[in-house]
Amino acid sequence: GENVEQHPSTLSVQEGDSAVIKCTYSDSASNYFPWYKQELGKGPQLIIDIRSNVGEKKDQRIAVTLNKTAKHFSLHITETQPEDSAVYFCAARLGYGGSQGNLIFGKGTKLSVKP
Amino acid sequence: NAGVTQTPKFRVLKTGQSMTLLCAQDMNHEYMYWYRQDPGMGLRLIHYSVGEGTTAKGEVPDGYNVSRLKKQNFLLGLESAAPSQTSVYFCASSYSGDTSSPLHFGNGTRLTVT
Numbered sequence: 001g002e003n004v005e006q007h008p009s010t011l012s013v014q015e016g017d018s019a020v021i022k023c024t025y026s027d028s029a030s031n032y033f034p035w036y037k038q039e040l041g042k043g044p045q046l047i048i049d050i051r052s053n054v055g056e057k058k059d060q061r062i063a064v065t066l067n068k069t070a071k072h073f074s075l076h077i078t079e080t081q082p083e084d085s086a087v088y089f090c091a092a093r094l095g096y097g098g099s100q101g102n103l104i105f106g107k108g109t110k111l112s113v114k115p
Numbered sequence: 116n117a118g119v120t121q122t123p124k125f126r127v128l129k130t131g132q133s134m135t136l137l138c139a140q141d142m143n144h145e146y147m148y149w150y151r152q153d154p155g156m157g158l159r160l161i162h163y164s165v166g167e168g169t170t171a172k173g174e175v176p177d178g179y180n181v182s183r184l185k186k187q188n189f190l191l192g193l194e195s196a197a198p199s200q201t202s203v204y205f206c207a208s209s210y211s212g213d214t215s216s217p218l219h220f221g222n223g224t225r226l227t228v229t
Contacts, residue, residue: 006157034217041222041223042222042223043119043205043207043220043221043222044158044205044218044220045220046217049217089157089158091158102160103218104174105157105158105159107155107156107157108155108157
C-alpha cells in the first residue's frame with residue numbers, strides 16, 4: 001500500500017525566514033496531495049493541496065511543489081510569522097479507490113517560528 | 116454553523132469498559148471518517164462511511180465498530196477498551212469523495228484507557 005514519509009519531524013525558524021517541509025510517497029499512481037495544519041487542541045485544517053497534473057501551486061505565503069518522477073512534494077512557507085507555529089501534515093491519496101478515505105498521512109512536522 | 120462536533124472532549128476508561136464517541140456534522144456532508152492520532156504516527160483511518168447506512172474499514176479497524184444511522188451522525192464504539200486504544204480520536208467529514216471536496220475535522224476526543 002501507499003507509504004508517506006515526512007521530514008523533518010521538527011523545524012525551528014526565525015520570524016521572517018522561510019520554512020520547507022518535504023514528503024515522499026511510494027505509490028506512483030497517487031494523484032492528490034493535500035497539506036493540513038493542526039494548531040494545539042484543534043483538528044487538522046486543509047491549507048493547500050495539489051493534484052498530480054500540476055507541478056506547483058501557490059496561495060499567498062504558502063506554496064506546494066510536486067515532482068512526480070521523484071515521487072516527492074514539498075510545502076514552502078515564506079515570511080514566516082509566529083501564528084504559523086503548528087504541526088503540519090502532508091498526505092497522499094491512494095491511486096485506487098474513489099474515496100478520500102484512502103488518504104495516507106505523513107507523521108507530521110512541528111514548526112516553531114521564533115519572534 | 117458548527118461544522119464537525121465531537122463529544123465527549125475527554126474520557127478515561129478502564130480496560131474492558133465500553134464507550135461510544137459521537138460525531139455530528141451540520142454541513143450535509145455525505146462522507147464521514149474516524150481517525151486516530153498517536154504521537155509520532157500521524158493520522159490513521161479507522162473506519163469511514165460514504166453515506167447514511169454505510170460503513171467501511173480503514174487502515175486500523177480492529178477493536179472498533181461504527182454506525183451511520185443518520186446522515187449527520189457517525190458513531191465510533193469501543194466494545195472492550197484496551198490500553199493500546201489510548202489516543203486522540205478525530206472525526207472528519209467531506210461533501211463527497213472527490214478531491215475537490217476537502218476533509219473538515221472536529222477538534223478531537225482524548226481517550227485514556229488505564
